[in-house]
Amino acid sequence: MKILVTAKRVPDPETSIKVNADGTGIEEAGIKWVVNPFDEIAIEQALQIKEAQGEAEVVIVSVGSSDSQEQLRTGLAMGADRAILVSADNPDPTGVSRILEKIVEKESPDLVIMGKQAIDDDSNEVGQMLAQRLGWPQATFISELELADGGGSATCVREIDGGLETLSFPLPAVITADLRLNEPRYASLPGIMKARKKPMEEIDAASLGIELGRLCTIVGVEPPPERAAGRVVENVDELIAALQSEAKVL
């Protein structure tokens, strides 16, 4: 079985994000970059399948600048077998889904596992778009995954607004990971040493013969509106009085 997973390079979720001076993006100085936390969960899931099956190949893909090599190395150190870096200049989710479609055609995986969203643009789009482009089933926001029929089909539990939904479908398919799917492992020291020798292929997105112009362009960015400063109340009685007479919500 072959599993394709993704690893987007994003700012550490604990980093304080500020809009840059000219309002075109974020201030990147001093940011620590990590693997998108939801992608880490996707990688972990692929590794668990490999360990359960004994024989499977886990291929990890990142779309971005050459800096994303760092995130691919992290995935390799966790245990992925090889990596593909597709260099592209800031494509939008549509562009990323077109790139991944080409990589899937080339690699023919049985399963694609991705994070449900990247925590930078919070789009939550690429997995669904990729599934449609491939004509594959999709299961988004999953918290459980079980393979059946010798890897020919899958059953997933999805975390939806009204509760937990269970779906089953034939493979190949695209699934996107929610928080509860697993607890990603840390790369071990031997894993980090081994990762240095694992293959990393580099592909220029321009060589894939696809349209990469953005369909969603960012005109400008702004910081969120400021909230008026609040105040500290001394005790429960003062809190209740404030909610009744000032805020008028009790």
Added chain:
Amino acid sequence: MGNVLIYGEHAGGNIPKATAVAVSAAQQIAAASGGDTILALLGNDLGGLKDAAAQLGATKVVYVESADLEHETADIRTLTMKAVAEATGSDTVVFAATTAGKDIAPRLAAATEAGIASDLTGVNDDGTFIRPMYAGNVFATVKLESDFKVVSVRTTAFEPLEGAAASASEDLSLSIEKPGNAVEFVKLDATVSDRPVLTEAERVVAGGRGLKSGENFTTVLEPLVDALGAAMGASRAAVDAGYVPNDLQVGQTGKVIAPTLYIGVGISGAIQHLAGMKDSKVIVAINKDAEAPIFSVADFGLVADLFEAVPELTEKVKSLA
């Protein structure tokens, strides 16, 4: 200009507020483009939902009924929405940014080669949109460069239309072939609760790791939740610690809420949690750590031991009733 089509979400024989909000956002988009708003209902046996849908303020309601549309699976619904958009002369499709909307909207965008913008918090007169990024630390103005467009709208960012006239209805009688590798629905384990739905509640009481256990959610927090007639929420830290299930999670990676009154109990206020609640009208924070970041967004902060303050608050709220 084309019409604006709305995906009419429904569940358990009801139309949620999310759908009414999507109609409202669609009307703002249509006002700029000059088209009609058309609400699409997809299902097996829609029954009374058709009448309910006609009250939401769309120019027209269209529906497609088929046994294959019994469940909200993305593959068949994408194909159906594409056909509905063609049949109704629509060039924009609006979804609520619920888990169902987020599941289907991008798939429809790929099926139609449409530009997509998700989780919108605003619609501008010039046809651009506002959407949050980086857990709500950045708000981007975005423009879709394609002729056909797909958007999803944050349900707390728009208000349902009021006093709308009833819309005309039409059965589109479309027949969409289910793909051979279609997803099959197995079951839904619905969350059962007598409390208001978290994303629609006027009041929310959310607990964090400061509660120290799942049992304390039940014995300390829930009495306050119920005294206020509120919905219960939680921080990711509390969810990760296993105190409560993930569907209570408020934040960038959970649910985004904007109630009239939000009370955060034992929540420090990580960036990703603030992203999910800072649009609440009145924010109260109860935490023993005066330095907790949640106090920076709170209208009223109470620095206190929650195990003393919450029971006291509960009793005093009850005595108000």
